[in-house]
Amino acid sequence: MDRAPYASDPAHSRGREFPEERDGPRGPRSAFQRDRDRIIHSIAFRRLRSKTQVFIAPDGDHYRTRLTHSLEVAQIGRVLARALRLDEDLTEALCLAHDIGHPPFGHAGEKALSQATARHGGFDHNAQSLRVLMRLESPYCAYPGLNLSWEVLEGMAKHNGPTAASNWALEELDAAVPLDLARWPSLEAQVAAVADDIAYDNHDIDDGLRAGFITLDQILALDFVADQWRDVERRFPQAPHDRKLRELVRGQIGLMVNDVLEHTRANLEGLKTVEDIRGAGRQISGFSPTMASQERRLKRFMYDNLYHHTDQLAAAERARDVVARLYAAYDQDTALLTQGWRATLPETEPARTRHIADFIAGMTDRFAMDQYRAIYGRKPEGLSNV
Known part of the structure; x- marks a missing residue:
């Protein structure tokens, strides 16, 4: 593999909490x-x-x-x-x-x-x-x-x-496992974080448009998104509207990816090792100042129009109530826990509370609703608004 000198090298990992043999029967x-x-x-x-x-x-x-x-x-x-x-x-x-x-x-x-x-x-x-x-x-x-x-x-x-x-x-x-928390992480970790931003910024637009919580006219109030839409319409004037919307999202992702690559490469000037990355005292991989400003505007738009939409907030409050009631039920009657979690329940605090929270946190949406129905005798209503 043509790995850059500032990349993390698995052959020089700081290891694992519990030592393991590097060679084994499970492949190279x-x-x-x-x-x-x-x-x-x-x-x-x-x-x-x-x-x-x-x-x-x-x-x-x-x-x-x-x-x-x-x-x-x-x-x-x-x-x-x-x-x-x-x-x-x-x-x-x-x-x-x-x-x-x-x-x-x-x-x-x-x-x-x-x-x-x-x-x-x-x-x-x-x-x-x-x-x-x-x-x-x-x-x-x-x-x-x-x-x-x-x-x-x-x-x-x-x-x-x-x-x-x-x-x-x-x-x-x-x-x-001391994790050197005060310093910046590897470039791989920084890339993973910005990839998360790129994915949910744009894919949440896709889902929001599909669900009808936001409209194209609303999002075109953002000039940098409007620029992308005009380019899509110029290149694909005869394409169906829904395909143009997906092309818009893809274009936004590509624009952000290319911006991150250009900005990161500029920031890498003079950095030779992975320890240089950690010791730089600043973020190396991320958006350029211009794109960062646009991305903040996009996030504000999404909070105002999607995440904090009246229907979304109402469904979220009902979901919060489901989890709160599950916690209250398990706290009051630990016999309601599944057998494995009940058998390992600590007797003292704070471990007892944290154990119950761990059990609930591991649940899927579906399992949480099933548990709620089993405990309270009715299915939680109004959780889905799409």
Whole structure:
């Protein structure tokens, strides 16, 4: 592989929390290839197929879920990594795992768990993603968790850049495996983070248009989107309208990808090693100032017109109530927990509260609704608005 000198090298990984033999019967894979494969084969990853991305419990098959979003992030991440000569396997692993800690119903579920566990440190989906990978998803006989490489754990912990160990979950995990939280992560991790932005910025537009929550006229008020639409109409004047909309989204993704590549290459001037990247004291891979400003405007538009749409907020509040009621039921009567979770329930706080939150956070939207019906004798209403 033609790897750039500033790329992460699996042969020089900082290792795993629990040492493993590098050679084994499972094929000639690098450390980062194994990490990616462990994530793909995990139960937690499979559950993403039934977890909310934008629309809660959508009836339509064409709306994105956390799983399809993660796959789309990985596709964009690999394009960026290949063009920059980074390690594609590390980039893909980070892209695929970045949302693995989300509870059912997305941010509505997270809000409910944060409120329920506030006295015992709260709940944060980013830290929960790392907790799932390091402690909760445990298919191996020799150690807890997936025992991923340090570089994957670092990238997960710093998905949004350098951070303080400001919550209990991250503090515990950083104590077990020091993750150098105050510094920027590898370029692969930075690419995975910007790939996430590119994917949901544009694919949420696609879903919002499909659902009728936003209109083309509304989004064309953004001049940089209007420029793309005029180009689509010039090149494909006879194409059906729905195909033009998809071409618009593809064009926006391409525009952002090319901007990231140009800006990152300029920022790499003088940086020779992966440690140069971590020690640069600034973000190396991201949008140019002009594109960053446009992307912030796009996000504001999406919050105003889609994420905070009246119907969306109403459905989110009903979903929050479902998760809050599930937590209250399990807290009051732990016999309602499934057998495996009931058998391992700690007796003391804060571990008891966190154990119940872990159980709920692992649920899919569908399983949460099934559990609600089993406990309260009725199906939760009004969760799907598309």
